[in-house]
Amino acid sequence: MDAVPIVTIDGPSGSGKGTVSREVARLAGWHLLDSGALYRLVALLGARAGLDPQDVDGHAALARSMEVEFGSDASGGERVRVGADDVTRAIRSEEAGQGASRVAAWPAVRDALLERQRAFARPPGLVADGRDMGTVIFPAAALKIYLVATAEERALRRYKQLKQKGSGANLAALSREIAERDQRDSTRAVAPLMPASDARIIDSTGMSAAQVVEAVLSQGRSLGLWS
Ligand code: DC
Numbered sequence: 001m002d003a004v005p006i007v008t009i010d011g012p013s014g015s016g017k018g019t020v021s022r023e024v025a026r027l028a029g030w031h032l033l034d035s036g037a038l039y040r041l042v043a044l045l046g047a048r049a050g051l052d053p054q055d056v057d058g059h060a061a062l063a064r065s066m067e068v069e070f071g072s073d074a075s076g077g078e079r080v081r082v083g084a085d086d087v088t089r090a091i092r093s094e095e096a097g098q099g100a101s102r103v104a105a106w107p108a109v110r111d112a113l114l115e116r117q118r119a120f121a122r123p124p125g126l127v128a129d130g131r132d133m134g135t136v137i138f139p140a141a142a143l144k145i146y147l148v149a150t151a152e153e154r155a156l157r158r159y160k161q162l163k164q165k166g167s168g169a170n171l172a173a174l175s176r177e178i179a180e181r182d183q184r185d186s187t188r189a190v191a192p193l194m195p196a197s198d199a200r201i202i203d204s205t206g207m208s209a210a211q212v213v214e215a216v217l218s219q220g221r222s223l224g225l226w227s
Contacts, residue, residue: 002140005030005125005225008133009216011147012193013097013181014154016204016212020147021129023213026076028127028226033120034070035130035137036100037080038113040091041068043099045082053099056106063103063112092165094177101181104131105188125225131185134196143220146195147212149205154178 007030009021018034025032042063051058071079080088090096103109110132117137120126128137134144149157155175162169185193195201200219204212220226 002121002138002142004121004123006121006128006138006141007125007143007145007216007220007225008128008130008138008141008196008199009145009147010129010131010133010135010193010195010199011145012131012154012185013178014158015147015149016157016209017129017147019209020212020216021127022076022078023209024216024220025127027213027217028125028220030125030127031120031122032070033117033126033128033130033133034078035113035117035128035133037070037078037091038063038068038116039100039104039109040096041066041080041082041087042103042109042113044087044091044096046103047099053102056108059103059106060108060112063109063116094174097181098177101184105184105190107190110136110190131193132191134199135194136191139196142225143216143223144196144199145216145219146199146201148201148203151175151178151182153205 007024009017011017022032042059045062045066046059067083069081071081073079078088079086080091114137120128134141155171155178158174158178159169159171202212202215
């Protein structure tokens with residue numbers, strides 16, 4: 001087991017990892033690693049810098065050198081900054097998500113982000129959200145969760161999320177994008193999306209976020225990670 005206790009929460013796009021990880025970290029008083037945000041940032045900053053979308057070395061260099069600051073806003077929501085630039089909204093666009101999925105398939109980019117991700121492990125503990133948290137980044141984590149939900153339910157959740165934020169959304173297009181992203185993330189050669197052999201699988205289809213959070217908290221409680 002790691003010196004600092006770690007809980008990993010992996011799963012496909014729209015499985016609810018982000019919401020659940022944030023809430024579990026908040027309730028436990030632990031740190032949070034949103035690893036998807038790092039891949040989204042590499043894609044976003046690459047596009048802003050005018051990098052060729054196929055420029056692997058250029059994106060890997062960005063992944064190594066970018067200065068990111070993760071914080072929270074007044075209501076506990078995510079706040080991501082690169083220098084003075086607030087990129088919280090920009091990294092959440094579907095375009096940044098698709099770009100992230102593309103750059104995430106490159107081993108050089110994954111390597112460049114490896115130590116940066118491990119550095120998030122600080123006392124009293126870390127909740128790490130992503131695709132390969134339990135398989136590659138924190139293989140000795142105390143608790144590994146793999147969250148799944150049907151593709152229909154995941155598309156619907158994204159749709160509602162985008163609507164709530166006031167962004168335009170099209171359910172059929174979202175379903176297509178989720179299916180495409182699943183396919184790319186789970187068939188890539190390096191760190192493909194899959195549960196660790198010792199992960200506990202939670203199917204969140206038909207469950208509320210609060211119910212999933214409680215399921216994770218109860219698993220952690222039974223391991224003595226928190227009270
Ligand atoms: O979780 P997310 O939607 O923010 O992730 C965006 C993309 O980044 C996703 O399609 C795959 C990639 N990703 C990854 O390959 N490994 C991670 N640990 C996290 C995200």
